[in-house]
Amino acid sequence: MSLIGKSYDCLLVGAGLTGAVLAYELQKLGQRTLLLEKSPRPLNATALSYGGIPYWAGQSPWQKRLCQESRLLFSQLDQELGAGTEYRELDLLLYLQPGDDPQILAQNFQSCRMAPQFLDAETSVELEPQLNPGAITGAFRVPHGHVHPGKLLNAYLGAFTRLGGEIVLEKVQSLAPKEVKTTQNVYRSEHVVLCNGAEARGFLQSLGLNPALYFSQAQLLKTAPTNERLRTLAMPARFGRLALEAQAPQWDWDSQNPQTWAEILEVGGVQFLDGSLCLGQITQFTPRLNHRPDLAQAERKLRSAVGAILPNLAALAGQAFNCSVAFNPSPYPLVGAAPGQENLYLFTGFSSPFCYVPPLARHFAQALTGQISQIYQEVEGKTRSAFHNS
Ligand SMILES: Cc1cc2nc3c(=O)[nH]c(=O)nc-3n(C[C@H](O)[C@H](O)[C@H](O)COP(=O)(O)OP(=O)(O)OC[C@H]3O[C@@H](n4cnc5c(N)ncnc54)[C@H](O)[C@@H]3O)c2cc1C
Structure with missing residues (x-):
C-alpha cells in the first residue's frame, strides 16, 4: 500500500448525486477536492432515478427556502456547468x-x-x-x-474536473482521522465527507456510531x-x-x-x-x-x-x-459533522435529493469554508440529534 504524497482539503466518498454535487461546490470555492468512487460505471440509486424535482413540496420554512433556491439554481445550471441536463x-x-x-x-x-x-x-x-x-x-x-439523472451527474462531474477536482476509482475500505484507506492507497485530507448513500451506515457503525440512516x-x-x-x-x-x-x-x-x-x-x-x-x-x-x-x-x-x-x-x-x-425517516437529511469524529462529515439520507442536494451542497461547502448559514445550522443540529436518538 502506498501513501499518496498529495493531500487534499476535502475528500468525498462516493460519486452518486450527493458526492458529485458537493465535490463541484467545494472545488468551486477553491477547496482541493478528491472524489473516490468504487465502481467505473456505478448502477447506483442516482443512475436508476426518475430525476424528479419536487420544488412544490417543501413544508417547513427551511424546506420552502431550499425549494426556492433549487428552482432558481436548476434554471441556470446548464449554463453554469457548461453541459445539458435536460432540465x-x-x-x-x-x-x-x-x-x-x-x-x-x-x-x-x-x-x-x-x-x-x-x-x-x-x-x-x-x-x-x-x-x-x-x-x-x-x-x-x-x-x-x-432532469436526466445521468446527464445531471456527468454535467457536475465534468465541471468539477474542469475546475481541477480529481476523481479516483478506488473502493474506500476504512477511515481514520483525516485519513482514508482504499484498496490501493492511503489518502490524507483535512475534511472527509461520506457521500456513499446506503454504504455510509456500515462506515459509521465501524466507528462505533449508530445513525438513523x-x-x-x-x-x-x-x-x-x-x-x-x-x-x-x-x-x-x-x-x-x-x-x-x-x-x-x-x-x-x-x-x-x-x-x-x-x-x-x-x-x-x-x-x-x-x-x-x-x-x-x-x-x-x-x-x-x-x-x-x-x-x-x-x-x-x-x-x-x-x-x-x-x-x-x-x-x-x-x-x-x-x-x-x-x-432517513426524518425530513432532515444527515448533513454535517459526525459526532465525536475529527473532521468526518455526512452528506446523505435525503428525501427528494434531486430537489435538496444542489442547494444544500452550496450551504455545506460555504460552511466548510467558514460561512455558516442559518439553514446549515438547523440541518446540522438535527443531524447531531439523529445520532443521539438512535
Ligand atoms: C427508482 C427510483 C426513483 C427515484 N426517483 C427519484 C426522484 O424522482 N427524485 C428524487 O429526488 N430522488 C429519487 N430517487 C432517489 C435518488 O435517486 C437517490 O436517493 C439518490 O440518487 C442517492 O444519491 P447518493 O449519492 O446518496 O447515492 P448513490 O447514487 O447510491 O451513490 C453512492 C455512490 O457511492 C459509491 N460507494 C459506496 N461505497 C463506496 C466505497 N466504499 N468506496 C467508494 N465508493 C463507494 C457507490 O458506488 C455509489 O456510486 C429515486 C430512487 C429510485 C431507486
Whole structure:
C-alpha cells in the first residue's frame, strides 16, 4: 500500500448525486477536492432515478427556502456547468385508485409550498392519455421539475474536473482521522465527507456510531426509446413507501436473519427526452445491503402492475435493475459533522435529493469554508440529534 504524497482539503466518498454535487461546490470555492468512487460505471440509486424535482413540496420554512433556491439554481445550471441536463418542467400527476379519498390525501399537501390541484378521472386521462381510465378515480396535478439523472451527474462531474477536482476509482475500505484507506492507497485530507448513500451506515457503525440512516432495495424497469408518449410524471397519490420508511427505526438492522420486513410495489413512470422510460418501483426493506433480488421475477411483477395503470407501456422492450437507496425517516437529511469524529462529515439520507442536494451542497461547502448559514445550522443540529436518538 502506498501513501499518496498529495493531500487534499476535502475528500468525498462516493460519486452518486450527493458526492458529485458537493465535490463541484467545494472545488468551486477553491477547496482541493478528491472524489473516490468504487465502481467505473456505478448502477447506483442516482443512475436508476426518475430525476424528479419536487420544488412544490417543501413544508417547513427551511424546506420552502431550499425549494426556492433549487428552482432558481436548476434554471441556470446548464449554463453554469457548461453541459445539458435536460432540465424542464412537466406535470406531476399523483393518481388515485378506487378506495382513495381525495379529501384525506389532500391533507398531505396542506402545508406544501404549492398545493397540487385535484382533477377528476376524465380530466386526468385527458392530461395523461396513457392512464387506464378504468383504474383511476382522479389525480392531483402540480408542476414538477425534471432532469436526466445521468446527464445531471456527468454535467457536475465534468465541471468539477474542469475546475481541477480529481476523481479516483478506488473502493474506500476504512477511515481514520483525516485519513482514508482504499484498496490501493492511503489518502490524507483535512475534511472527509461520506457521500456513499446506503454504504455510509456500515462506515459509521465501524466507528462505533449508530445513525438513523437506513436503506432499502429498489427495482425498476428501464425501457429502450419508444414512440409511445408519457406526457407527465405519474405516481400514486398514496405514498405507501414513505409510510414504511417511517417504521425503519423499529426494525433490527443488525439482524443476521435473511428477512424482508416489508415490500411495496408502486406504479410510477417518467419518460426522458430520448423516448426511454423508467417504470416501477418495487421497494424491499431488509437488513441485507448486498441483497440481490431475482430480477426476472421483479420484471414480471413490474410489468403486470404497470399493465393495470399504464397498459400501453407494460410490454415495451426493457429490463429490471436493482439498487440500494439510503433514507432517513426524518425530513432532515444527515448533513454535517459526525459526532465525536475529527473532521468526518455526512452528506446523505435525503428525501427528494434531486430537489435538496444542489442547494444544500452550496450551504455545506460555504460552511466548510467558514460561512455558516442559518439553514446549515438547523440541518446540522438535527443531524447531531439523529445520532443521539438512535
Ligand atoms: C427508482 C427510483 C426513483 C427515484 N426517483 C427519484 C426522484 O424522482 N427524485 C428524487 O429526488 N430522488 C429519487 N430517487 C432517489 C435518488 O435517486 C437517490 O436517493 C439518490 O440518487 C442517492 O444519491 P447518493 O449519492 O446518496 O447515492 P448513490 O447514487 O447510491 O451513490 C453512492 C455512490 O457511492 C459509491 N460507494 C459506496 N461505497 C463506496 C466505497 N466504499 N468506496 C467508494 N465508493 C463507494 C457507490 O458506488 C455509489 O456510486 C429515486 C430512487 C429510485 C431507486
